[in-house]
Amino acid sequence: MEHRPPEIDLNEVVVKYRPVVSFKVRKSLGAQTPDWEDVVNEVITQVIEKVKKGEFRGDSSIGTYIYTITSRRIVDHIRQKTKVLKSIPEPAPLPDPCDDAETRERARILAEAIQQLKPKFKEVLNLYYYQELTRDEVAERLGISPRRVSERLNYAQKLLRKMIKT
Amino acid sequence: MRKCLYANQIDDYLLNRLEGGAREQFEEHYFNCPSCFQQMEERDALISTIKSRGAWILKGETAAEKRDWVPAWKRALSSFTTRQWATVGAAAAALLLVIFGVLPQFRGSSPQFVLNETEVVRGDSLTLMSPIIDVRSVPTFFEWKSLGQEAEYKISLYNGGLLWSAVTHDSRIAVPEEIQKKMLPGQRFAWQVRAFSARGALIAVSSKVQFQIDRAE
Numbered sequence: 001m002e003h004r005p006p007e008i009d010l011n012e013v014v015v016k017y018r019p020v021v022s023f024k025v026r027k028s029l030g031a032q033t034p035d036w037e038d039v040v041n042e043v044i045t046q047v048i049e050k051v052k053k054g055e056f057r058g059d060s061s062i063g064t065y066i067y068t069i070t071s072r073r074i075v076d077h078i079r080q081k082t083k084v085l086k087s088i089p090e091p092a093p094l095p096d097p098c099d100d101a102e103t104r105e106r107a108r109i110l111a112e113a114i115q116q117l118k119p120k121f122k123e124v125l126n127l128y129y130y131q132e133l134t135r136d137e138v139a140e141r142l143g144i145s146p147r148r149v150s151e152r153l154n155y156a157q158k159l160l161r162k163m164i165k166t
Numbered sequence: 167m168r169k170c171l172y173a174n175q176i177d178d179y180l181l182n183r184l185e186g187g188a189r190e191q192f193e194e195h196y197f198n199c200p201s202c203f204q205q206m207e208e209r210d211a212l213i214s215t216i217k218s219r220g221a222w223i224l225k226g227e228t229a230a231e232k233r234d235w236v237p238a239w240k241r242a243l244s245s246f247t248t249r250q251w252a253t254v255g256a257a258a259a260a261l262l263l264v265i266f267g268v269l270p271q272f273r274g275s276s277p278q279f280v281l282n283e284t285e286v287v288r289g290d291s292l293t294l295m296s297p298i299i300d301v302r303s304v305p306t307f308f309e310w311k312s313l314g315q316e317a318e319y320k321i322s323l324y325n326g327g328l329l330w331s332a333v334t335h336d337s338r339i340a341v342p343e344e345i346q347k348k349m350l351p352g353q354r355f356a357w358q359v360r361a362f363s364a365r366g367a368l369i370a371v372s373s374k375v376q377f378q379i380d381r382a383e
Contacts, residue, residue, distance in 0.1 A: 016200075017197070019203075019207070020196065020197055020203055023203070023206070023207065023210075024193060024197075061198050063194075063197035063198035063199075064194055064197065064198060066197060067193060067194045067197040067198075070197075071190075071193075106211065107211070107214070107215050107218075107219075110211060110212065110215045111215050111219050111223045114212075114215065114216065114223045114224070115223050122223075122224045123224075125212075125216060125224065126216075126224040126366075127366075128177075129181075129212070129213050129216045129217070130216050130217065130224065131362065131366055131368065132181055132360075133320070134328070134331055137320075137331070137333065157208075157209075157212065160212065161208075
C-alpha cells in the first residue's frame with residue numbers, strides 16, 4: 001500500500017515553529033552572531049521545501065522533524081564559519097538584532113518588577129539564577145527546605161507575571 | 167492542568183546543566199510541547215534580565231527611589247549658601263587627599279573582576295589540578311589551584327547531568343562515599359569549579375575537564 005504523506009498546513013507550521021527555531025538557533029549560535037536570523041530563514045525554507053516535496057512522511061512528529069533539520073543546519077553553519085574564519089578575518093559584530101527597542105522595554109519592565117519583589121524572593125532569585133546554586137544549596141544557605149525554595153521561585157515568577165500584566 | 171514531566175528541566179537547560187543526550191532530548195521535547203516552550207521563553211527572559219542587571223535589581227532599592235534620587239540631589243545643591251559651598255569644597259579636598267594620599271599606602275590585593283554569563287576566565291587564574299586525565303580508580307578527592315585570596319569554591323561533577331556539587335573554602339575537596347559508588351568504570355565524567363568572592367559575586371570559572379575511569383581496575 002502506498003504511504004501517503006500527512007496533510008500539513010504550512011502557514012500554521014511557519015507561524016508556530018518560527019519562534020521555536022529562532023530560540024534554538026540563538027541558544028546554539030548566540031544572539032551576538034550577526035547572521036542567526038539568516039539561519040532561521042534557511043531552516044524554515046528547507047522545511048517548506050521538504051514538506052512540499054513529500055519528504056516528511058509522518059514517521060515522527062512535525063516538531064521532531066523540524067528539530068532535526070534545525071540541528072543539522074546549525075552544525076553546517078558552524079562548519080562553514082570555521083572554514084571561512086581560517087582564511088578571512090571576522091567582520092566587526094553588528095548590533096544585536098534582538099536588542100531592539102521592544103525587547104529593551106520588556107527587559108526594563110521586568111527589571112523594575114523584580115526590584116519591587118520582597119527581599120525573600122529577590123534573595124532566592126539571586127542565589128538560584130544569578131549565582132547558579134542548586135536548589136539544595138540555596139536551601140542550605142537560607143536555612144529552609146528545598147521544597148520551600150521551589151515554592152518561593154514559583155511564587156516569585158507568579159508575582160512577576162501578575163505585575164507585568166497590570 | 168497536569169504539569170508536563172519535562173517542565174522541571176527548563177531551569178537546568180537554560181543554566182547549561184543538561185548535557186549530551188539529556189540536552190538533545192529536552193530540545194526535541196520543546197519543539198513538540200508549546201506549554202514547555204512558552205514557559206521556557208518566559209524563564210529565559212527572567213534569567214537574562216537577572217544575569218545582565220542582577221547586581222543592582224536584586225538590591226533593596228526600588229525603581230522609584232532610584233528615579234527620585236537625582237532630583238533630590240539637585241534640589242539640595244541649589245539651596246546651598248556660600249558658606250555651605252566652602253564646607254563642601256573643604257570636604258572634597260580632604261576626600262581627594264585621603265583617596266590619592268593615604269589609601270595608596272594601604273593598597274591591598276589585586277582588583278576582582280565580576281564575570282557575566284557570557285564571559286569566561288581565560289588563562290590559568292583558576293586551574294584544575296586533579297583529576298585532569300583518565301584515572302585507574304575512582305578519585306577520592308578533587309584538587310585545584312587556590313586563587314590566593316578568600317574565595318568560596320563551588321565544584322560541580324557531571325556525567326551527562328549534574329551528579330554532585332559542593333561548596334568549600336579549600337582548594338581540594340573529598341568525594342563523599344555515596345558519590346564514589348555512583349562513579350562507575352568506563353563512564354565519562356566532567357568537572358568544573360567556580361569561585362565566588364566573600365560577597366557572593368562570581369569571580370572565576372575554570373574550564374570543564376573530562377576524565378574517564380579505566381575499566382581495568
